[in-house]
Amino acid sequence: MSERTTGTGEAPPEAGEAPHIPEAGEAPHYDLAVVGAGVVGALTAYYAVQRDPGRRVAVLAHTGRGSGATRLSAGFDTPTGHNPAQRALAARSTALFHKLAAALGDAGRTPVDVRWLVARAHTAALDATLADGGRTLPVTGEQRDLLDRAFPGLAHGDDEVLLSTDPMTAGQPQWLTDRLLDAVLDGPGNTLLEGFRVTGVRRSGGRVELLAADGSRITADRAVIAPGPWALDGPVAAAARERGARVKKVVAFHIMTPPPPDAPALVLEDADAFLLPHRPGGHWIFSITSPDWDRGPDEPLAIDARDRALARDLLARYVPGFLPHLLGGRVFSDCFTPGHLPVVDTVDGDDVVMAIGGSGSGYRLAPAMAEDALNLLDGRTRT
Ligand SMILES: Cc1cc2nc3c(=O)[nH]c(=O)nc-3n(C[C@H](O)[C@H](O)[C@H](O)COP(=O)(O)OP(=O)(O)OC[C@H]3O[C@@H](n4cnc5c(N)ncnc54)[C@H](O)[C@@H]3O)c2cc1C
Structure with a gap:
């Protein structure tokens, strides 16, 4: 397929036909x-x-x-929303993604199992965010075994629980x-x-x-x-x-160790962070919430020591076995609205x-x- 980087908005010329050159002052x-x-x-x-x-x-x-x-997007699609309007957007987007996949044959989306680590007291609030009206369930013994294999050293506080939902999506x-x-x-x-x-x-x-x-x-x-x-x-x-509207730095680290084939994603709900198996790259993506506000896309943006400390703190607490593999990642700016x-x-x-x-x-x-x-x-x- 050809990519046209300039154009007049008119049909392309036939072979041998002189292209239309706009008169001076005439805009396509x-x-x-x-x-x-x-x-x-x-x-x-x-x-x-x-x-x-x-x-x-x-x-x-x-x-x-x-x-x-x-x-640079991590492409994780958790159809959730923190208010009814956002949940409605998420639910409609899910339906539109299904239509896209049908129309294109492939929309670059793969189902991924999702587990949630959340304070027990926040379970009902998490359920309320699910755009499809579903709810979280405690992880089964089998699911817990798989979590332990996928997330080395997985640990959490007594006041926190591991929950599961229906599969969600990893996109490209x-x-x-x-x-x-x-x-x-x-x-x-x-x-x-x-x-x-x-x-x-x-x-x-x-x-x-x-x-x-x-x-x-x-x-x-x-x-x-x-x-x-x-x-x-x-x-x-x-x-x-x-x-x-404001802009903010968005950071997703890479955990440079291959995820097992059936590895789920793990959302650290209260930290607004997630670990996503990144199949195309053969590693994990660890998205954190960087505190750097008002950082625009034309600035030199980098993952800095503050981001790394935040990521290391979370890993030390929940998945210490990933600490040696925390290396590099993706960083850019995004526009945030109220x-x-x-x-x-x-x-x-x-x-x-x-x-x-x-x-x-x-x-x-x-x-x-x-x-x-x-x-x-x-x-x-x-x-
Ligand atoms: C590291 C990272 C991880 C992320 N992970 C996720 C995730 O897991 N899930 C998720 O849903 N979202 C995620 N996001 C957010 C998501 O990627 C962005 O919100 C989304 O890609 C924004 O898309 P966009 O088309 O609005 O902007 P962009 O992709 O930034 O595109 C903007 C376009 O506008 C053009 N443009 C801008 N100004 C002008 C101008 N004046 N004249 C001409 N052209 C102009 C640019 O050239 C560019 O083509 C992540 C973002 C980052 C940075």
């Missing part, structure tokens, strides 16, 4: 512009083309594909994003414009005009802005700040919608965010 025009080639932008573009295959879509990315939070966010973008680019009128950093959005002659840092521009009937952690440094910065609830809303008019606030869960909530963004633009009621 699209039906829909999607700013952002991460999982939220790619899903938005994909759904737009599914809904209306004739719609010409331009996807814009300020550098290239795979330069955002999606590339960048792989899925690439597949979605490829599917969009199969449409002859669609384009991926890389290196197009949108610095401004304005209206001109009933159209939305997207201006780039180098002075170039495109126009579109409508636009979705899905800038991930760049939300505070681009065309929707003011609107995002108004809605309480209540960890994504903001999908119009900006200065009905023709521009922003979809921001992955809040460390932007992969698992992306399908519903994308659907809501398009529903707003297409004048449908929010689902």
